[in-house]
Amino acid sequence: xxxxxxxxxxxxxxxxxxxxxxxxxxxxxxxxxxxxxxxxxxxxxxxxxxxxxxxxxxxxxxxxxxxxxxxxxxxxxxxxxxxxxxxxxxxxxxxxxxxxxxxxxxxxxxxxxxxxxxxxxxxxxxxxxxxxxxxxxxxxxxxxxxxxxxxxxxxxxxxxxxxxxxxxxxxxxxxxxxxxxxxxxxxxxxxxxxxxxxxxxxxxxxxxxxxxxxxxxxxxxxxxxxxxxxxxxxxxxxxxxxxxxxxxxxxxxxxxxxxxxxxxxxxxxxxxxxxxxxxxxxxxxxxxxxxxxxxxxxxxxxxxxxxxxxxxxxxxxxxxxxxxxxxxxxxxxxxxxxxxxxxxxxxxxxxxxxxxxxxxxxxxxxxxxxxxxxxxxxxxxxxxxx
Amino acid sequence: xxxxxxxxxxxxxxxxxxxxxxxxxxxxxxxxxxxxxxxxxxxxxxxxxxxxxxxxxxxxxxxxxxxxxxxxxxxxxxxxxxxxxxxxxxxxxxxxxxxxxxxxxxxxxxxxxxxxxxxxxxxxxxxxxxxxxxxxxxxxxxxxxxxxxxxxxxxxxxxxxxxxxxxxxxxxxxxxxxxxxxxxxxxxxxxxxxxxxxxxxxxxxxxxxxxxxxxxxxxxxxxxxxxxxxxxxxxxxxxxxxxxxxxxxxxxxxxxxxxxxxxxxxxxxxxxxxxxxxxxxxxxxxxxxxxxxxxxxxxxxxxxxxxxxxxxxxxxxxxxxxxxxxxxxxxxxx
Numbered sequence: 001x002x003x004x005x006x007x008x009x010x011x012x013x014x015x016x017x018x019x020x021x022x023x024x025x026x027x028x029x030x031x032x033x034x035x036x037x038x039x040x041x042x043x044x045x046x047x048x049x050x051x052x053x054x055x056x057x058x059x060x061x062x063x064x065x066x067x068x069x070x071x072x073x074x075x076x077x078x079x080x081x082x083x084x085x086x087x088x089x090x091x092x093x094x095x096x097x098x099x100x101x102x103x104x105x106x107x108x109x110x111x112x113x114x115x116x117x118x119x120x121x122x123x124x125x126x127x128x129x130x131x132x133x134x135x136x137x138x139x140x141x142x143x144x145x146x147x148x149x150x151x152x153x154x155x156x157x158x159x160x161x162x163x164x165x166x167x168x169x170x171x172x173x174x175x176x177x178x179x180x181x182x183x184x185x186x187x188x189x190x191x192x193x194x195x196x197x198x199x200x201x202x203x204x205x206x207x208x209x210x211x212x213x214x215x216x217x218x219x220x221x222x223x224x225x226x227x228x229x230x231x232x233x234x235x236x237x238x239x240x241x242x243x244x245x246x247x248x249x250x251x252x253x254x255x256x257x258x259x260x261x262x263x264x265x266x267x268x269x270x271x272x273x274x275x276x277x278x279x280x281x282x283x284x285x286x287x288x289x290x291x292x293x294x295x296x297x298x299x300x301x302x303x304x305x306x307x308x309x310x311x312x313x314x315x316x317x318x319x320x321x322x323x324x325x326x327x328x329x330x331x332x333x334x335x336x337x338x339x340x341x342x343x344x345x346x347x348x349x350x351x352x353x354x355x356x357x358x359x360x361x362x363x364x365x366x367x368x369x370x371x372x373x374x375x376x377x378x379x380x381x382x383x384x385x386x
Numbered sequence: 387x388x389x390x391x392x393x394x395x396x397x398x399x400x401x402x403x404x405x406x407x408x409x410x411x412x413x414x415x416x417x418x419x420x421x422x423x424x425x426x427x428x429x430x431x432x433x434x435x436x437x438x439x440x441x442x443x444x445x446x447x448x449x450x451x452x453x454x455x456x457x458x459x460x461x462x463x464x465x466x467x468x469x470x471x472x473x474x475x476x477x478x479x480x481x482x483x484x485x486x487x488x489x490x491x492x493x494x495x496x497x498x499x500x501x502x503x504x505x506x507x508x509x510x511x512x513x514x515x516x517x518x519x520x521x522x523x524x525x526x527x528x529x530x531x532x533x534x535x536x537x538x539x540x541x542x543x544x545x546x547x548x549x550x551x552x553x554x555x556x557x558x559x560x561x562x563x564x565x566x567x568x569x570x571x572x573x574x575x576x577x578x579x580x581x582x583x584x585x586x587x588x589x590x591x592x593x594x595x596x597x598x599x600x601x602x603x604x605x606x607x608x609x610x611x612x613x614x615x616x617x618x619x620x621x622x623x624x625x626x627x628x629x630x631x632x633x634x635x636x637x638x639x640x641x642x643x644x645x646x647x648x649x650x651x652x653x654x655x656x657x658x659x660x661x662x663x664x665x666x667x668x669x670x671x672x673x674x675x676x677x678x679x680x681x682x683x684x685x686x687x688x689x690x691x692x693x694x695x696x697x698x699x700x701x702x703x704x705x706x707x708x709x710x711x712x713x714x715x716x717x718x719x720x
Contacts, residue, residue: 134535184708184712194529194531194532194535195529195531195711197535198531198534198535198538198711199708199711201535201538202704202707202708202711203704203708205643205700205704206700206701206704206705209568209696209697209700209701209704210701212568212693212694212697213688213693213697213701216688216691216692216693216694216697217688217691217693230549305542306542348550348554349554352554362553363549363550363553363554364549364553366546366549367546367547367549367550367553368546368550369546370542370543370545370546370549371543371546371547371550373542373543374539374540374541374542374543374544374546375539375543377535377539377542378523378536378539378540378543381527381532381535381536381539382523382526382527382536384532
């Protein structure tokens with residue numbers, strides 16, 4: 001809904017009516033072409049950065065690398081960025097630096113980056129396809145379904161967190177709860193943005209209540225599962241990474257392929273039908289790819305909320321609203337967000353004095369993202385409704 | 387509206403019978419099992435010390451507490467729904483419960499020296515602050531769903547706060563606090579009952595006094611003002627009383643959801659009347675029945691383990707809320 005003015009704004013003036021000299025002036029201002037093939041030299045109200053997408057992606061990647069190095073330095077034995085870089089490049093200053101950085105902390109950082117990117121892309125996809133700026137895998141109940149499926153699977157001994165089948169089970173749950181929310185929201189006409197999300201939140205509530213039932217009945221793994229439900233990166237090892245990376249590659253490739261479909265739907269139902277697309281079919285495909293992404297991320301880091309929501313809104317002021325630009329940038333923004341949230345969680349954890357390493361508290365990353373995401377959601381609802 | 391008086395009388399009778407029945411079942415089940423037949427005798431003159439302990443010190447306070455808390459929640463829900471003219475209003479959906487919960491968790495985890503009877507006061511300030519924020523923000527929003535979503539956004543922020551508090555402050559107690567955050571009535575004693583009763587003695591009469599004002603407010607803000615109601619002041623008062631009721635409930639057994647939402651709806655459907663003078667007391671009564679029944683279900687359904695009462699209320703309440711949203715959507719398509 002708020003996505004539309006962008007398209008309208010770009011073609012705000014009638015192209016033919018524009019004097020030639022004004023157009024050439026505009027062109028020299030713009031520098032390079034808009035990336036999505038809009039006619040050359042038309043006045044544009046896209047953010048300037050939208051014209052330099054490659055440049056922004058490089059910048060985001062560098063920022064991400066910086067955050068990762070910062071992240072790898074944190075822990076009970078703090079390392080400086082220089083020490084981390086040395087250990088990463090194979091010339092550790094102390095021999096144990098290598099073990100700590102590569103052996104212990106690297107998987108956590110990599111998982112944060114990958115899962116964050118997956119959640120960011122899932123959020124941007126869902127926002128484009130539902131044309132709802134409030135969409136997010138957590139808010140639409142997709143994460144809750146994945147969590148429920150994994151917890152039920154684990155309590156019946158079907159899956160363990162490090163088994164390759166976990167993401168499959170999680171995808172089943174994600175698809176089921178996503179479909180339920182979709183059915184509830186779309187029944188009988190167009191969905192109102194807030195009602196749609198409200199349905200999602202309620203389905204999530206039911207899902208987490210069922211998780212609580214399962215946990216109460218099978219109390220053996222209570223502590224670990226509890227943190228994982230909130231979403232945590234604590235104690236992630238290379239074993240978890242082994243589960244995540246194949247899934248991440250497959251689902252991200254599928255999601256990048258689905259960008260075209262998402263764009264068509266983002267242009268509106270009428271436009272999509274007019275260009276000969278099957279809106280329902282595309283919608284299901286994009287929903288499916290979002291469910292794949294969410295399920296993979298949830299398996300490894302738990303139901304971290306709001307990453308998808310915040311990531312998409314973070315990049316829109318930079319690159320405009322077009323899904324072809326928002327979705328790739330949302331991957332970087334999501335990765336940076338989850339990594340940043342984990343840095344904050346880690347920092348707070350180590351700021352609290354603890355006596356021993358084993359029993360020390362660890363702040364779940366999901367709590368940090370909720371602290372950021374809740375107020376943002378509030379602001380968005382107000383903006384949407386005013 | 388055919389026979390409001392008769393409907394009221396029969397609803398009162400049915401709820402009272404249901405309450406007594408649930409209480410009796412609650413008192414008799416467990417170990418040691420006491421047959422329903424022997425229950426009066428066991429209550430009045432327990433032969434066995436074990437039976438006496440189980441009945442009077444474990445089961446009875448729990449049943450009484452569930453009834454009191456349910457009563458408070460039902461009344462709070464009715465007050466908020468009529469006062470804000472939002473059929474989906476309930477303390478947990480307006481952030482009031484989470485506001486109270488954050489304060490209670492902070493008091494418990496950080497060891498803030500607040501004397502026990504005053505914990506609801508502290509909870510009240512938290513609940514009031516968040517509730518007032520949500521209501522102030524929500525008044526600007528037309529759609530009831532958007533208002534509720536505001537409350538839920540606040541609630542998710544606050545739950546982040548609570549999780550941070552719990553994991554950093556008391557990692558060993560994580561499971562215990564998880565139970566608390568779900569809303570549970572397990573292991574409560576007469577001290578909790580006294581605490582809640584004390585607060586309800588003030589808040590329930592205050593809430594019932596609002597009945598006439600609520601009926602006038604239902605006409606709309608301008609007609610109500612023309613009829614001499616100070617709309618803003620009345621709303622503020624309503625919010626304070628509803629928050630007070632919620633704060634007492636949350637302080638005793640955590641944020642139990644959906645009782646406050648459901649009770650008034652059940653009453654209005656059954657009475658076919660929206661007269662607040664009937665709805666308020668009956669919603670309180672039905673709330674008591676609902677929570678007592680939910681608590682006993684939670685206790686019995688998975689013996690010997692026990693699931694939190696809050697889970698049962700969510701599992702029953704959330705689908706009903708979904709249905710309510712659907713029916714509201716059908717009435718006023720966007």
